[in-house]
Amino acid sequence: MNPTREEQIWMYRTMVTSRRFDEAIGEIYMEGKQPKFDFAKGPLPGEMHRSDGQEPVAVGVCAHLTAQDVVTGSHRPHHEAIAKGVDLNKMAAEIFGKKTGLSSGMGGHMHLIDAEVNFSCSGIIGQGLGPAVGAALSRSIQGKPGVAVNFIGDGGANEGAWHEAMNLAAVWKLPFISVIEDNGWGISTPKSAATSVENHSVRAASYGVPGYHVKGNDPYEIYRVAGEAIARARAGEGPSLIVVETYRLQGHFVGDDFSYMPEGELDSQRAKDPIPAMRRKLIADGVATTDELDRIEADCAAKAEQAITFAVESEYPTSQFARDIVFAA
Template structure:
């Protein structure tokens, strides 16, 4: 796979600028619920974008914005949904935790442990119809201790379904460190229990991760059976905006943010390799920020849903 380094960099900065635009809606109560951001986990979004086709399915989590962008969900409609507007992807009914884009086979769930079963259904449908697509079920490290993780990997394996289980291991289930609730040293090694090969990759190395994830998807797409891939990363913000986050030491956070920022890591690599310079990369950063700020300004003038429509869409109208 030939990767374009500046494109990888640009994708990551656009994702982060998108998430930073979201952050602005919290203190203003434009986003009036909780908001979970993925800042620090951009490389995973890039890996998804490279490996997947428009027909593949992704079922994501409460921390889903990068996955949606990677799947091609229009950023403008996604941002408007997060900002609870009528122009949003789901007309403001879903909000930031529940974006649905059937045209791009993207969905998410706010319930930890609930993404893999839905992805399994897509995988089953692809196999039933003989289609060359894969379904990616994304979960965090916390969800891997839910019964569905076992149930779904078992079913995917025994029926040989094109399911890719992508684990974003950001090391904390809200406040609980993984080592306190998980007995194995990696999560991916559990794949062996289902007769599958699991792999743990550094989720902040954008090139390595992109290549590894693409290889995994390729194997599953070609009939090689389900895959389990664990990407290690670190959650830069609290579990949600407003989380006091007293469960992680300040010093730990400072150190991890320095060590595990996929964007600054890659910036250093590009400069060291002579594939970019500080000025050029800063211009890419500025361009991404300007794009997302302009989008934010537009979204802010979009209307909220009309209250008279609060009961719309409970059931679909049916022609009889």
């Protein structure tokens, strides 16, 4: 299964939009936090997890999904949210804590919810698994169309919630797909020090479901594998597990000093940045011209900047609003 030209352009556009959005967020996030990094300073206090490098996972999967399909994301959710179609202006405003945000600024960047496109995420590791399996169960019981996809990191796949979700989905043959974004690290702990198997995909056999392993952070191979798994789910054949070898190009959080990484590892991964790689392939395959991709990239940058401007210029919710939603009758 190969993506159409339209799908390839959408995948590239979405990857670039996600990257430009994270770059813009990252620049503002660091304001006031230097020279000595302090989480509490600046216009965006707290942790910030960028998706740089992991964009292929989201677009390869979400290219097969519609608004009626459910996606629950991880604590590193921007690429997943953008690929699922979450409103970028409202998403930016939510990150800035503004009342025009997805949850009126009450959720923040790790708790993005957009009911219109059935997307949600959580900063609690593994928290999205239960809701995703529940959504798959509801569709199965009601005979409604749609699949449920959960994105989780390789460290999160060692949570008991992941095993419970996979087992239940397999027992009831639910339209559920677990996507593990294997970036090799759980915060600052290498996967080899925390996971008993070399690759999570072998764990699929424990639940009697297919386990796919995608190497090279390749959006085309992710698209192919995801298409097969999602088609199985839509046909009533049950869940699948997809493990994608990807990489985070900005560390665990913005401000990460990378001191735990072996020397040269980050540089070698940045040399394999998936966005320039896909651009070269699109041109080499005759899918798009240099000028066309330049226009797309400029449009993506403008869209990201527009979302940031919308967020910055929006008003904060009042203290009374916070009291009302907590103590509403």
